[in-house]
Amino acid sequence: MFKTAFIFPGQGSQYIGMARDFYEKLPECKEIFDIASRELNLDMQKLCFEENELLNKTEYTQAAMLTSCVSILMAVLKSDVKPDIVAGLSLGEYSALVANGVFTFSEAVKLVRKRGIYMEHEVPNGIGSMSAILGMDKEKVEEICQKVSKELNKVVEPANFNCPGQIVISGDKVAVLKANEKLKEAGAKRAIELNVSGPFHSSLLKGAGEKLAMELEKIELHDMNIPYLSNVTGKIVSDKENIKKLLEEQVYKSVRWQECVENMINDGVERFIEIGPGKTLSGFIKKIDKTKEVINIEKLEDLEKLTNVSIKKN
Template sequence: MDRTAFLFPGQGSQRVGMGLDLIRRWPKLTQAYYHRADELLGFELSRLCWQGPAQELRQMPVTQPAVVLTSVVALEVLRAHGIVPDLAAGHSLGEFSALVCADVLDWTDALRLVRLRGELMMSANERVPGKMAAVVGLDLATVEEMCAKAAAASGEVVEVANHNDFTQVVISGQTAGVDALAELVWQAGADRVVVLEIGGAAHCTLLGGIEDEFAAALEEVEFRDPVIPVVSSFSAAPVTDGAEARACLRRQLTGRVNWTGTALRLAAEGAGRLVEVGPGKVLGGLCRRITPGVATHRTDNEEQLDLTLASLADRGR
């Protein structure tokens, strides 16, 4: 368990002010990444990352490139200090950042793709409103059973979206279906049910209508073979080549995020040190519950980044 894995967070990890610590200490990153991203996307993503407002930052077409950009900048800081991974993985949206880390995607291509991904997901939600909620305290099989009952009772889509750890399952679907599911899991003994600030449904069949358009955009982008293994959060297995990476990004739109399986696979690959790269701080905690004994590090604020640099800068790969 002496290998290092970089973990990249997904939607929900955004916050106003993310990335400010990095550019204040390394101002050259502003032009190299943030200003370039503004030019690529045609709006001031940098301002929204640093100043908000939070309501606008939560919009999917803004959130998704914002999280990926902040993760890529944090990755650049780690690399500049000689900290490089043996493996990488990303939670949902974070898989784009993980593929940048493994040189499968250029960061500029990843940014354009996730901007489109956010636009398509928002449009799908406008057509059929939905939401997501995290169920804490029940196992996957129980939540799957409750989803089937809620779908039958409401006549609406409600499905498992993320298997985050052994007792945390995220569900996704139409609003009334998710509400029906919440009532059932309370009755089944859930500890908590938390509605997520995502802005709509993800990782469920409601997004089937946008899959072909996103797949066409994926085909226009170069996907190289990974230089380090990337464990896909969709398949919970290492991505072997660029074509498979492209396929995983397509299938995750409607497919389940298997973070539990991903964490187990990282441990099986010998990853005992996990570094969450970007604005998030949740993935390390999930991994500690799934695979106790792993060492986790963060980069989501200046204090945590300094601790990570001090702990890992001399290790290299």
């Protein structure tokens, strides 16, 4: 059976002006920004649309990205194309959970605001780091990270398994830089230190995950309307009672995005629609399986792509 997946990007895809055309032209999209501003006591329009230094600070970025993605989602849902399954990369998992009904947007944006604050402040600025490793297999990256961690008694771990040939590592800055050297010596094409404010998806953020868990306990999850996949397992979540623990662990465990995509394909997904700023996930999918249909909805005019989507479901 031909299936369509809605997928949502994570932190790092943000930019000034994201989703502005949706906000200005469609009332259902504007409403999402208005809800975010009211729930968080922040001017979300100013944060997303006007030049400022806050948008790239994690404690603001995450709420802004969720708001932009869900705003665009509202426009997409008015089309005849509906998702059979949803997933998101890291922060994008919260947009996926709004799309499948587990969270209302109001619940999700308050959670994500707390998540961003906890992640921003768990490790002092300058202590942690992340790097993208290109052209190295998973087993070798894991092996070298383990060796460096043991040698320095510092944390460096795989943080994101994005697609073939791209793995992100995370941890103490000194250990990440040492691992960069070792990985290049072992044959990695490149090791690119990322401009991030913390060692995300590493065990150094376990405390942030535990704080988030306390916030999650205050929320009653709604039933899932359609399946979604967890970053932590790379698999479809069959029991909503597991979601809170998985979201806690997602803060400090590896994001298994490649596995998420491969499992969606194995489940019959032939079309991926990336909803939100940037085209990062579309690029990953093309590297995982170039035969699949990939559509990116980032600008208002992108909605026209959906009118041309052929109905292939049985």
